[in-house]
Amino acid sequence: MHTNYHTYITKQTSATPLAVFRILFGFMMLVSIIRFWSLGWIDTLYIEPSFSFSYYGFYWLPNPGQFVYLLFFICGVSAIFVAIGYRYRVAILLFFLSFTYIELLDKTTYLNHYYFISCLSFLLIFLPANCYYSLDALRGRCEVSKNISAWTINSIKLLLCIVYLYAGLAKLNSDWLVSAMPLKIWLPSKYDIPLLGDLLQQNWIHYAFSWGGALYDLSIPFLLLWKPSRSFAFVLVVVFHVLTRILFPIGMFPYIMIISTLIFFDATLHGRILKFFSLILKKLQLYRSININTTTNANGFKIASYVVGVFMIVQLLLPWRYIMYPKELFWTEQGYRFSWRVMLMEKAGYAQFIVKNTKTGSQFAVDNSDFLTTFQEKQMSTQPDFILEYAHYLGNYYRSKGHQNVAVHVESFVALNGRLSQPFINPEINLLEVEDTFTHKNWILEFNDTIEGI
Amino acid sequence: MKKNITFILIILLAFVSACGVDDTSDIQPTDSYDRSALLVNWADNIIIPGYANFSQKLTALEVASEDFTQSPSAISLDGIRNSWLDANIAFQKISMFEIGRAQTLNYRNRLNVYPTNSQEIEGYISANSWNLELPSTIDAQGFSALDYLLYGLGTDQELLEKFTTGPNASSYKMYLLDLVTTMQNLTSEVFSDWNNGYRASYITNISSSASGSVDQTVNAFLFYYEKALRAGKVGIPAGVFSGSPLPQNVESYYNQTVSKLLLTQALNATVDFFNGKGFSSEYQSNGFSLNSYLEALGSEKNDASLQTLINNQFQVAFSKIELLNDNFIQQITNDNTKMLEAYDELQRNVILMKVDMLQALSIDVNYVDADGD
Numbered sequence: 001m002h003t004n005y006h007t008y009i010t011k012q013t014s015a016t017p018l019a020v021f022r023i024l025f026g027f028m029m030l031v032s033i034i035r036f037w038s039l040g041w042i043d044t045l046y047i048e049p050s051f052s053f054s055y056y057g058f059y060w061l062p063n064p065g066q067f068v069y070l071l072f073f074i075c076g077v078s079a080i081f082v083a084i085g086y087r088y089r090v091a092i093l094l095f096f097l098s099f100t101y102i103e104l105l106d107k108t109t110y111l112n113h114y115y116f117i118s119c120l121s122f123l124l125i126f127l128p129a130n131c132y133y134s135l136d137a138l139r140g141r142c143e144v145s146k147n148i149s150a151w152t153i154n155s156i157k158l159l160l161c162i163v164y165l166y167a168g169l170a171k172l173n174s175d176w177l178v179s180a181m182p183l184k185i186w187l188p189s190k191y192d193i194p195l196l197g198d199l200l201q202q203n204w205i206h207y208a209f210s211w212g213g214a215l216y217d218l219s220i221p222f223l224l225l226w227k228p229s230r231s232f233a234f235v236l237v238v239v240f241h242v243l244t245r246i247l248f249p250i251g252m253f254p255y256i257m258i259i260s261t262l263i264f265f266d267a268t269l270h271g272r273i274l275k276f277f278s279l280i281l282k283k284l285q286l287y288r289s290i291n292i293n294t295t296t297n298a299n300g301f302k303i304a305s306y307v308v309g310v311f312m313i314v315q316l317l318l319p320w321r322y323i324m325y326p327k328e329l330f331w332t333e334q335g336y337r338f339s340w341r342v343m344l345m346e347k348a349g350y351a352q353f354i355v356k357n358t359k360t361g362s363q364f365a366v367d368n369s370d371f372l373t374t375f376q377e378k379q380m381s382t383q384p385d386f387i388l389e390y391a392h393y394l395g396n397y398y399r400s401k402g403h404q405n406v407a408v409h410v411e412s413f414v415a416l417n418g419r420l421s422q423p424f425i426n427p428e429i430n431l432l433e434v435e436d437t438f439t440h441k442n443w444i445l446e447f448n449d450t451i452e453g454i
Numbered sequence: 455m456k457k458n459i460t461f462i463l464i465i466l467l468a469f470v471s472a473c474g475v476d477d478t479s480d481i482q483p484t485d486s487y488d489r490s491a492l493l494v495n496w497a498d499n500i501i502i503p504g505y506a507n508f509s510q511k512l513t514a515l516e517v518a519s520e521d522f523t524q525s526p527s528a529i530s531l532d533g534i535r536n537s538w539l540d541a542n543i544a545f546q547k548i549s550m551f552e553i554g555r556a557q558t559l560n561y562r563n564r565l566n567v568y569p570t571n572s573q574e575i576e577g578y579i580s581a582n583s584w585n586l587e588l589p590s591t592i593d594a595q596g597f598s599a600l601d602y603l604l605y606g607l608g609t610d611q612e613l614l615e616k617f618t619t620g621p622n623a624s625s626y627k628m629y630l631l632d633l634v635t636t637m638q639n640l641t642s643e644v645f646s647d648w649n650n651g652y653r654a655s656y657i658t659n660i661s662s663s664a665s666g667s668v669d670q671t672v673n674a675f676l677f678y679y680e681k682a683l684r685a686g687k688v689g690i691p692a693g694v695f696s697g698s699p700l701p702q703n704v705e706s707y708y709n710q711t712v713s714k715l716l717l718t719q720a721l722n723a724t725v726d727f728f729n730g731k732g733f734s735s736e737y738q739s740n741g742f743s744l745n746s747y748l749e750a751l752g753s754e755k756n757d758a759s760l761q762t763l764i765n766n767q768f769q770v771a772f773s774k775i776e777l778l779n780d781n782f783i784q785q786i787t788n789d790n791t792k793m794l795e796a797y798d799e800l801q802r803n804v805i806l807m808k809v810d811m812l813q814a815l816s817i818d819v820n821y822v823d824a825d826g827d
Contacts, residue, residue, distance in 0.1 A: 112827050191660075413805045415810050
């Protein structure tokens with residue numbers, strides 16, 4: 001067993017794929033940051049809201065206010081440093097920290113693909129991605145080598161496989177496969193897409209896309225891993241992600257996934273990519289080459305492989321935590337996040353909060369737009385943990401305004417995947433008496449329907 | 455979700471065996487719904503005739519206001535009061551279309567913010583100086599400011615005195631005329647925009663994005679229904695948002711007798727818009743509406759279609775409103791429960807339209823532009 005581990009962990013492979021991955025990842029992140037900034041979203045999503053929804057356990061995180069721009073700046077600059085491999089370890093650490101800090105500021109903006117970036121950048125902290133074709137290597141700031149331990153590249157492949165496989169498994173449910181929901185709602189609304197618009201109205205297309213999507217997610221890891229099918233798989237990757245980019249507002253994610261899957265190709269392709277980069281650098285007169293001693297191997301930190309191992313085990317297990325909760329996952333969303341459940345359901349809600357005086361019985365309804373942005377209100381009205389956090393915020397707010405014996409109730413309705421809206425949270429419950437924990441939220445009302453599947 | 459292994463096996467088997475999913479489930483006659491026809495119906499049969507009708511009533515109000523200010527008398531007072539009510543009713547038919555120029559002008563608020571600020575009005579009149587273009591004067595203009603001047607100055611005798619022999623008589627007259635002229639100007643600005651170019655861009659903008667005409671109109675419609683009709687006309691005065699009733703916040707507070715009439719007219723207009731009913735018999739509806747759009751999408755829920763549920767709910771709301779006193783101040787003071795019941799039934803349709811309908815139409819309730827998952 002130990003020898004197996006030893007053989008695996010010392011097995012060597014070319015460093016070029018990891019170097020290319022580092023360069024492209026840094027570049028894509030820089031573009032993402034610039035795009036986010038230029039669209040004005042830093043302001044609308046992080047500065048405008050007067051209240052933000054915190055993740056469990058991160059209530060203490062200070063809101064940086066205007067300094068959130070500084071965070072984005074750090075994030076962008078560190079992405080450049082990652083790409084060029086300049087003081088890589090510090091740069092990737094800074095990138096991970098600043099990016100994750102931004103994501104932790106408000107869970108309203110939670111997206112699987114932001115979580116993916118956090119995971120990937122965390123993983124990259126422990127990989128010797130700067131040992132080749134980097135400024136660090138040029139200046140001898142790190143172990144320089146043409147070869148690296150194979151596990152480092154494999155860990156990125158594994159993470160990608162997990163993302164696809166779990167996204168595919170999550171689609172194995174009756175709403176997705178039997179009812180073609182939510183694509184049956186989403187696709188017809190894209191009637192104005194050239195060429196595709198009319199086709200998207202067809203019922204069979206909704207089913208074809210649902211089944212095709214599930215099949216794609218479940219099979220693509222294997223098609224990418226198996227050499228004979230790899231090129232075909234990459235064509236599929238491009239087609240699939242470009243299509244999702246056309247159909248849905250998912251920003252940079254499709255491009256990031258397309259670029260990331262290049263890691264599955266062997267060193268020949270990556271060698272060619274690096275040659276192409278060198279060509280550009282030579283034109284710009286920035287190219288410098290160094291001699292690399294082929295006998296040394298860059299293996300990174302000693303403990304790195306252990307950290308990555310533990311990280312992967314967590315990644316494999318975390319999406320299954322929902323099994324420990326009773327009731328319908330899509331309805332309660334207990335264990336929903338951080339599980340690669342991507343574009344899986346259409347949920348809309350309406351939450352009317354009632355502030356009561358428990359002594360006098362007098363009550364009034366809250367206008368959510370006084371406290372939340374429309375985006376926050378939309379996210380809040382379908383997710384129990386948001387509703388609870390907001391109720392507590394309202395309780396504190398009205399207490400501070402001198403209200404006595406405050407109780408906060410909510411009359412809420414949620415429609416899931418085209419079903420008629422139904423009452424969501426028990427309106428009898430004073431939400432101020434409920435604390436957010438990892439235990440089952442028994443104040444969520446019954447779903448009154450069954451979704452079969454994983 | 456049931457962690458049902460058999461189901462997964464069946465699905466996997468199906469994967470292997472099924473080449474095409476032959477869908478036997480009935481629903482979905484989804485041929486592309488003609489959104490241009492929908493927009494044409496809204497523009498040509500509902501919105502533009504609505505503005506034409508309202509402009510006409512405002513012209514009558516302007517004539518009546520000139521009559522009244524030139525020779526204030528019981529008869530001319532009667533005349534302007536009638537024109538005020540006619541115009542107010544006509545306004546209820548177009549108030550929900552706060553898009554295009556109306557949106558940039560803040561049209562609804564300029565014409566119908568209530569409660570009005572009588573002290574502010576009296577202040578302007580005694581100072582003989584005001585500027586209705588200032589945002590700060592928004593609660594001193596429009597229908598409710600007229601309501602104050604036409605019904606809130608005491609008995610008819612006292613009112614006529616203020617406009618004839620009172621110390622500020624000419625100022626009162628000027629203010630009244632300025633109120634009507636401002637409403638007239640704002641309306642003709644919106645109306646002429648519809649007639650000169652906006653209609654053309656409106657009916658061709660069938661984009662599915664938040665800036666598309668369908669999205670904009672539906673969002674404006676729902677915002678109106680939720681905030682202006684449900685909350686403004688019923689919820690706020692009934693104390694839903696304040697803990698205790700606020701009878702002084704009813705629409706047409708000084709007239710007292712038409713709050714229910716205005717609510718009913720507004721709800722009628724809402725239902726007509728939902729069903730795509732043309733503005734008057736001259737304009738024949740072509741049937742394109744939110745109702746027919748939902749029908750085309752096949753939004754079946756349990757037993758009934760969503761559009762039926764919504765229409766039924768409108769009828770329930772009407773039946774609760776019928777039980778109310780014409781005078782909402784009395785209703786709220788004597789038996790606010792009925793008012794709250796009417797509110798609850800109006801509220802049910804906020805959920806059916808804002809949650810279920812928007813989901814079925816896949817329209818975002820807001821204009822926030824952000825990446826999705």
